[in-house]
Amino acid sequence: MNEAQGLGESLTEQVAAQLREQVTGGLLTPGQRLSEVRLAADLAISRNTLREVFRLLTREGLLRHEPNRGVFVAVPSMASILDIYRVRRMIELPALAQAWPRHPAVAQMQAAVRLAEDAGQDWRVIGSANMEFHAAIVALTDSPRLMGFFAQVAAELRLAFGLLDSPELLHAPYVGRNAEILSLLQAGRPAEAAAALETYLGESERTVLAAFARLG
Amino acid sequence: MNEAQGLGESLTEQVAAQLREQVTGGLLTPGQRLSEVRLAADLAISRNTLREVFRLLTREGLLRHEPNRGVFVAVPSMASILDIYRVRRMIELPALAQAWPRHPAVAQMQAAVRLAEDAGQDWRVIGSANMEFHAAIVALTDSPRLMGFFAQVAAELRLAFGLLDSPELLHAPYVGRNAEILSLLQAGRPAEAAAALETYLGESERTVLAAFARLG
DNA sequence: ATGCATTAAATTGTTGAACAATACCGCAAG
DNA sequence: CTTGCGGTATTGTTCAACAATTTAATGCAT
Structure with missing residues (x-):
């Protein structure tokens, strides 16, 4: 072996x-x-x-x-999804708001956006790229502990996604938003980028919870 | 076996x-x-x-x-201590600021305060009670993921403490502050409690970093 | 002595088998 | 229908062995 x-x-x-x-x-x-x-x-x-x-x-x-x-x-519950989105808000929003626009992780964000844009209809690649985008946001903090924690939570979220029926609806609508968040950050307006991310997370959470409730 | x-x-x-x-x-x-x-x-x-x-x-x-x-x-580094305190701020401050003053975890906070007050000079018990106090603060969020993450980070911090020479100086000055934070929360003023916690964390971090630098 | 290649010893990485302890399942008895 | 009982499958844990790698030791040439 x-x-x-x-x-x-x-x-x-x-x-x-x-x-x-x-x-x-x-x-x-x-x-x-x-x-x-x-x-x-x-x-x-x-x-x-x-x-x-x-x-x-x-x-x-x-x-x-x-x-x-x-x-x-593990079987995801409604409570776990709520908890996960709460953690995401707590980590991602400050990370983006306090970001230095020329941080190396911005390149990762850009790469993830491009990857999602060039992925066509392959929701699997889109979903993966989407998660990379958000991991890159957390990487803006340069905190190994936050990055590790986020990776763990993101994995749990992917597990929950796998339970849902139409995964393309969970990722596709958000590639444009990611691009918008990125350009706001690059334009030196991190506060607005964070605000955009907040509405993003709110909508995403609602979508996921709705799809989850549709299962019983 | x-x-x-x-x-x-x-x-x-x-x-x-x-x-x-x-x-x-x-x-x-x-x-x-x-x-x-x-x-x-x-x-x-x-x-x-x-x-x-x-x-x-x-x-x-x-x-x-x-x-x-x-x-x-594991051998703690200055970078890891900085990271840990950053995570603590990010988790504990919102947890306290958004706390419901009659949350069950408040009892845990109180128990930890009493335990520290009755501990006399036993810095070991004081340190342990201190950590329980802060774990109780995180428990205010009802988030199992945040609680688990904090427990992990707290363990790392205890490891770093063990490296320092005069552990009583790291904990003893703060039992009074914990009591103050608790009473502010119980008085229905969570914002002020969070502010007190912020100065607390700042001083604690400075103390730890100073003691750490004194080692090389 | 100093530096360096080679060999020997110790430690980790991984496996397979064995047995104890526990949970699961079917069935008989009340 | 529930309860109790045994048999079986699975997990919990240990042990012994061997491969792979690192560490230490040895010897040799400079």
Whole structure:
């Protein structure tokens, strides 16, 4: 079990990234139970290593661990979505309002906008680019802790998105807004950019909650 | 290895709590290397279980993991302290400013204040009570994500405190301020309470940074 | 002595098997 | 229909082994 080792990264972290992708990408259904023996066999790793991965992703909030019962894909609730958007406001708004318009992360924001604009109808790429845009906003703070925390929360949100029916409606309307926020920031008007982001988040939250309520 | 099982909690989490306490309590020196075989023997657990614990605490920021070299107790830097206080401001100030004066967490705040007042000269208890006070402030938000994030950051800060020489100076001056903040909140003046907390955090940060600079 | 390549020892990374402890499931009895 | 009981599957934890890598030691040439 040592063929395609990804240079420096331990197997545990590789598999963690892989599983993270599968969970947030919707390949694994929320609530689904993950059998240790079966999943270990599927991933071609040992059960012990898989348990290390489980501990990682459980702390990230993507998996839920019930003692002596197993681990399950976390199932997003209305409360968790409300909480996530609250955290996003608390982090993203000050980050943007206090931003230095020539911060390196602005380039990341621009790259994410371009990526979304050139993505055509591929909502998967659009969604990913959208999240990169907001991660770049948080990167404006130069705070490793905020960036890590946001990445975690963003992963949880992606998990919730995967539960909804029409994902294109959740991302597509916002690529234009991202571009607007970016140009406001580049024009040296961070306060207005933050204001635009606030309405953005409000609408996004409403959309997500509505789509969520439509499921029961 | 199944004598004093702590009712429901898995052994991994028990040991994680134990190690967390040892790290934040200063029993383990920052930078110190933690040998898997030796520590596993000391804790009377298997190496595999210990590795699960390592993964937990590494993600919490208390340990650092260098591939193929081992795990070390994280060593706080000036940058990390600055970052931590920035996060604290961002979380605690809005939490207090928007607080409902009759929120259940107010009781926790009060309990922490009393505990500190009755602690005499035991700076260990005072420091612990102080942290509980601020955790209670975050609990005012009813946000599980913010609470978890704060707990993590607070643990990192305790780790940094352990590095400093006169810990009583870091906590003792602030028990009075905590009481003041609490009474302002109970009096229905959360804005003023938040303002008091802001000066509190500013002074505390300056004190910590000064003590830290005194080490090199 | 100093610098450097090579070998040996120690440690981490990962696996597989084993067993205990717990939860799950079907079935019989009341 | 519920309760109690056993059998089975799964998780929790340990142990022993080996591969891979780092660290230390050794010896040699300068």
